[in-house]
Amino acid sequence: MRVAIFSNMVGASSDVTVQLRKKIDASKKLTFDGLNPEIVISVGGDGTLLSAFHHFNDAIDHIRFVGIHTGHLGFYTDWRDYEVDQLIKSLEMDNRQSVSYPLLKIKIHYADGGSSDQILALNESALKRVSTTMVTDVYIKDVFFEKFRGDGLCISTPTGSTAYNKAVGGAIIDPRLNAMQISEIASINNRVFRTMGSPIIIPPEEWVTLIPDDIYHNILTCDQLLIKDRPIRSISYQISKHRIYFAKYRHSHFWNRVSNSFIGVNKK
Template sequence: MKVAIYSNDGSTSNRVAQQLKTKIDESKILEYDGLNPEIVISVGGDGTLLSAFHHYNDAVSKVRFVGIHTGHLGFYTDWRDYEVNELVESLENDNGQSVSYPLLSIKVKYSDDGPDDNFIALNESTLKRINGTMVTDIYIKGEFFEKFRGDGLCVSTPTGSTAYNKSVGGAIINPQLNAIQVSEMASINNRVFRTLGSPIIIPPDEWITIVPDNQEHNILTCDQLLIHNRPIKSIQYSICNERIYFAQYRHTHFWKRVSNSFIGVHPDD
C-alpha cells in the first residue's frame, strides 16, 4: 500500500514524520509514495489536514486520510504523536475500512474577462467586504430568498460546522447528515432592513446562490484559500459530488469529539 506523509513545520511534527517515514521504509507491506498515495497521513493539527486535503484534492476520491495530532486534539486527527508504532501496525493490517464526510462545492463567476473558478472545501467558505456593509441577494434553488446586509456570510459543511460557523452562531451538524449550512455575520435588522437572522440548513437537492450588489472589494475564502482581487458576479454553493474519506482504524464518535473539544468536563471526572 502506498503512503504519503504531509507534515507542518513544527519540530514535533517533523520528528513524528521522520519516525513514520523510517517505519514505512522498514515495512514489507507499505511503500512511501508522495505522488500517487492510497493513504495520506497528516502530521500536525486540523489546519495541517486541511492543507493536506487541498494538496491532494484532485485525487480526493482515490485516497484516504489519517490524522496525527502533535498539539491539541483536533476533529480530524485520531492519533497521537506517541502512537506511531500502533498506526503503522494498523496500516499494515488495512482492509480498506473508511468513513466519509460531505464536501462543499463552490462555483464562482466573475465579471471580468478571466476564467470562472470551481473549488471544494472541507470546512467552509466565507464572503465578506473589505470595507463597508456587504449587500447580497440570496437565492435558494434558483428562487429569491432575501437581501442580506451585514458583515458577511459563512457556508459550512457538517464537519466544518464546529469551526468558524460555530463562532458566528451557527448550529453544529452531525456529518452523517448530507447538508450545508449558511450562517450570518452581524446582519443588519431594523425597521428598514430585515434578514432571517438565523442559520439555514440546505439539503442535498438544493443549492444556494449569492449575488453581491457590489462586485468589487469582496473577500472570498475557501478553507485556507483567499480570493480578493477579482470582481465576483455570483457564487453557487452545494453539496459536492465527491466526499473525503478517512481510514477508519479507530474513529472517535462525532459527539464525543464535540464534547471533548468544547465542554471537556464529564460526570466521572
C-alpha cells in the same frame, strides 16, 4: 499499500515525520509514495489536514486520510504524536475500512472576462467585507430568498459546522446529514432592513447562490484559501457528489469529538 506524509514540519511534527518515514521504509507491507498514495498521513493539526486535503484534491475519490495531531486540538485527527508504532501496525493490517464526510462544492463566477473557478471545501466558505457593509442577494435553488446586509455569510459542511460556523452562532450538524448550512455574520436587522436572522439548513439536492451588489472589495475564503482583488459576479454552493474518506482504524464518533473539543471531560 502506498502511503504519503503531509506535515507542517514544525517542532514535534518534524520529529514524527522522520519516524514515520523510517518505519514505512522498513515495512514489508507499506511503500512511501508522495505522488500516487492510497493513504495520506497528515502530521500537525486540523490546519495541516485541510492543507493536505486541498493538495490531494484531484485524487480525493481514491485517497483515505489519517491525522496525527502534535498540538493541543485536533478535530479531524485521531492519533497522537507518541502513537506512531500503533498507527504503523494499523496501516499494515488495513482492510480498506473508512468513514466519509460531505464536502462543499463552490462555483465562483468572475466579472473579469467571464472566467470561473470550481473549488471543494472541507469546512466552509465565507463571503465578507472588511470596512463597509456587504449587500448580497441570496437565492435558494434559483429563487430569490433575501437581500442580506451585514459583515458576511458563512456556508459550511456538517463537519465544518464546528469551526467558523459555530463561532458566528451557527448550529452543529451531524455529518450523517448530507446538508450544508448558511450562517449570518453580524447581519443588520431593523425597521428598514431585514434578514432571516438564523442559520438555514439546505438539503443536498438544492443549492445557494450569492450575488453581491458590489462585485469589487469582497473577500472570499474557501477553507484556508483566500480570494480577493477579483470582481466576483456570483458564487454558488451545493453539497458535492465527492466526499472525503478517513481510514477508520479507531475513528472517533462525531459527537465524542464535539464533546472532547468543546466541553472536555465531564465527571458524573
